[in-house]
Amino acid sequence: MAELSFNILATGLDWPTEKPGGLNIYYRSICKTLALRHCIEALVCCSEPPGQEPETNLTLSNISNPLVPMVRRQTAFKKYVHRATNDRRIDIIYSHFAPYAMGAARIALGKNIPVVVGFHGPWAAEMKVEQAGLKGRIRAAIARRIELQTYRLADRFIVLSRYFKKILQEDYGISPDKIHIVPGAADIERFRPAEDKMRLRKELGLPTDKLVVLSVRRLVHRMGLLQLVAAWKEVVRQHPDALLYIGGTGPLQEALETEIQLNGLEQNVHMLGFIPEELLPAYYQSADLFVVPTQALEGFGLVTVEALASGVPVFATPVGGNVEILTRFSPDFLSEDITVDALAKGLNLVLKHQERWPTAQQCRDYVLSHYTWDQVLQSVENIFFEVLEQKGRGKR
Structure with a gap:
């Protein structure tokens, strides 16, 4: 030492x-x-x-x-x-x-x-x-x-x-x-790409034949989860196999559950509740895409670099630190603004062109170089x- x-x-x-x-x-x-x-x-x-x-x-x-x-x-x-x-x-x-x-x-x-x-x-x-x-x-x-x-x-x-x-x-x-x-x-030892993503999904009870999109946030207004759920109604029209999983706890729990029901998204959006710290890397590794729909005051985006270190591309609103993280790596993964329409449009475009997504290794290498x-x-x-x-x- x-x-x-x-x-x-x-x-x-x-x-x-x-x-x-x-x-x-x-x-x-x-x-x-x-x-x-x-x-x-x-x-x-x-x-x-x-x-x-x-x-x-x-x-x-x-x-x-x-x-x-x-x-x-x-x-x-x-x-x-x-x-x-x-x-x-x-x-x-x-x-x-x-x-x-x-x-x-x-x-x-x-x-x-x-x-x-x-x-x-x-x-x-x-x-x-x-x-x-x-x-x-x-x-x-x-x-x-x-x-x-x-x-x-x-x-x-x-x-x-x-x-x-x-x-x-x-x-x-x-x-x-x-x-x-x-x-x-990011803790690059804890957060790294999965060796067997499908095995992890089975262990976590996630489907192996669907596109899994993840967002882990505190359930409060400025995190943008109500806007994300509203946007998901349009996303599933174009991508019916895309499933959204939301992890976290907070005062918006009931409002989010109501929004899911009102939009008829019970089969497309799933609330995971609190994710124990020891399971968080596995959830990152199991996802195809991570979403950060922040509406205000996002100083950095710790979850963004953790997901990238896990080999998972990140789509985010153009708020705070996420702009600085993603602009020089994958600018197409930033929505035009924070609205429901912009989230839906941006996500649908990204999901339509999965062949353009950065690879798991490219995501991780970016973090190793900068974060x-x-x-x-x-x-x-x-x-x-x-x-x-x-x-x-x-x-x-």
Whole structure:
């Protein structure tokens, strides 16, 4: 193992073993990657303490219970960071969720410890999209105030796409020279093409004689699954053998089931529910096509690179990071816009010309060239070195 360079204190949200999702999966992945060469403690807020990650210099600390009020959780994070920075040398505060990072950033300011923020999206704007009405507006206003207070204390920002860099600049007033674009990555050992796709389908109870299209998303409005189901009615008119499988849980479960019934798609669209983490690679490998129908605020597209690493082409709406991922690889797999009509038109065109699809190896090679955790590690380390030297705390 390489000589340790940094002592990093990271603040996240949850851990994906308790609550799956793009932010939590990224947080675990980057912490485990950094722990290959550095000492890192990852602070989380879980109902049950998450198990430790073996064979790394990663320590997991559960700071509070997500069921207690937000103010109490924030206080618990601040007190823990205060003790930690008094007890030992901390080189970097690495934040991934603004509310839990606000107290840590204030402590860091007083101790000349650099704060690097991993920006995973505009928290307040996401609230507005998902929760309408007065309550949603009030919560969004509080969230924005917390974000602004936290981000004013940050020395550097790491974003996953040009799309999120633009949001930080225009919506939060962050200077562009503080923002670094470091795309996300796929675990290329877990996600790889299937050796026997039909055998996997049999094990998962999927048909071996149909075209299997998969989408795995949180069941919330901005993920675009209602639009995808509506579009599928037109897709099956031209491609009756195409089956859509939707994996995930969330508040739109009932609405999606109703939409399927209203469109008479019970034989063409199937809800898989929660897919356990250990089964996710097999579901990717079993699919012929993966669909990402996001309507808003897609910062990167972690599922996109995971599917590609598994050898599966990806069709997506032209939102956020997916534009940047797919434009230079398979631009024909981007729909014209986010509407139901555009989804239906784009999917029908792609399904009509399957002979033009990239091969499994081409999909994987693209990820190996651009989206691996080794590449992310090098970029993040360089940002840490830069900000440490700026603070007069440089160490190489």
